[in-house]
Amino acid sequence: MAAAYPAHGAQAAQAGRSRHLGTDRHRRPCRDCRSRCGPRAASRGFAVRASTGVFERCRLMHRAAEQLRERAPGVAANLTREQGKPRVMPPVIVCANADLDKAVRLMAGSKRRSAGQVCVSPKRFLVQEEVIALFLSGFAAAMQAALQGNGQEDGVQLGPLANDRRVAALETLVADAVEQGARPATGGKRIGNVGNFFPATVLAEVPLSARIMHEEPFGPLAIVNRFSMLEEAIAEANRLPYRLASYAFTRSVRTMQRLGLEIDSGMTTINHLGLALFGGAQPRDLLEPEDDPADAGRGPGCWAACGTG
Structure with a gap:
């Protein structure tokens, strides 16, 4: 039997805008130094709205963030610890x-x-x-x-x-x-x-x-x-x-x-x-x-x- 509605999967994931845009083409003034930041600027974090399956992929991102915390705490200081858990229950x-x-x-x-x-x-x-x-x-x-x-x-x-x-x-x-x-x-x-x-x-x-x-x-x-x-x-x-x-x-x-x-x-x-x-x-x-x-x-x-x- 055909699906009545299109499945909302990975295409429903929406990454939040980072604090600094790292490409030369899309650089923006930094709120801290008021200068043009390069591609190595730190990320504020990320946000995802998607299916439970996509949240499972986010768990991998969470693990990567934890490793980044350990190896480069200055860069990853603003990454939140709980972003990958599927608890969006209006x-x-x-x-x-x-x-x-x-x-x-x-x-x-x-x-x-x-x-x-x-x-x-x-x-x-x-x-x-x-x-x-x-x-x-x-x-x-x-x-x-x-x-x-x-x-x-x-x-x-x-x-x-x-x-x-x-x-x-x-x-x-x-x-x-x-x-x-x-x-x-x-x-x-x-x-x-x-x-x-x-x-x-x-x-x-x-x-x-x-x-x-x-x-x-x-x-x-x-x-x-x-x-x-x-x-x-x-x-x-x-x-x-x-x-x-x-x-x-x-x-x-x-x-x-x-x-x-x-x-x-x-x-x-x-x-x-x-x-x-x-x-x-x-x-x-x-x-x-x-x-x-x-x-x-x-x-x-x-x-x-x-x-x-």
Whole structure:
């Protein structure tokens, strides 16, 4: 069966611009010495947004960076130690006063996009306990209703995974979560054995010890956990070190402002799908000396887009 969507592999990798451009043709003034730097100038670091497979290649880059640290610490001082770990898991905060129908409709559609194989695909749903039952039932039903199959056929909403390795990886993550107490609301088991298809899967009450809470699934798998106070949701949203995007739903303007300021993410969109500029959360040690320390952890594209309509 043909793939419903093009696979996002190495071509999706995007290397961040280095601090100094090393070619004669593209030299730029250095912010430190205000002169034209040559090809031996130090690199600030690198950033990658890509599939889990590409992140594995990044591990090799991480090893190379470690060796470079040992042999030329002056050159590699600004290379971060954790850039290669696959932990880009965009959170979704759903408050008790949110428009649940809208949240379900937008997030189910976004989760189904390319079978969840998108770097900004929502993964960790944090729902306030007063409405978690309503949201979970609606979201699970919307995901379960998605027709899976050949993407060239009419009505198909969910295609295959990029390769058979992703199927095995999702099966492992689901089994580990269920073993530790997670409750499958829908999906969780492979459909047949033809093609790289995995059903839309929603896991509820997933403990923090489960691997899926730390590893990028890169597939049609979503986690739905509850929170009581907003502080808890924000803390969980900021728990992982690489935060490319985040989502939130609330009718409170004050809560919108707080989420936009306190969620430490490259992009935050509230009440709609308004992601635009790409920029992830950056480690504090990559800040320039003249940068405002209050911006630590925020990437160049960090802003909150609020849609109240």
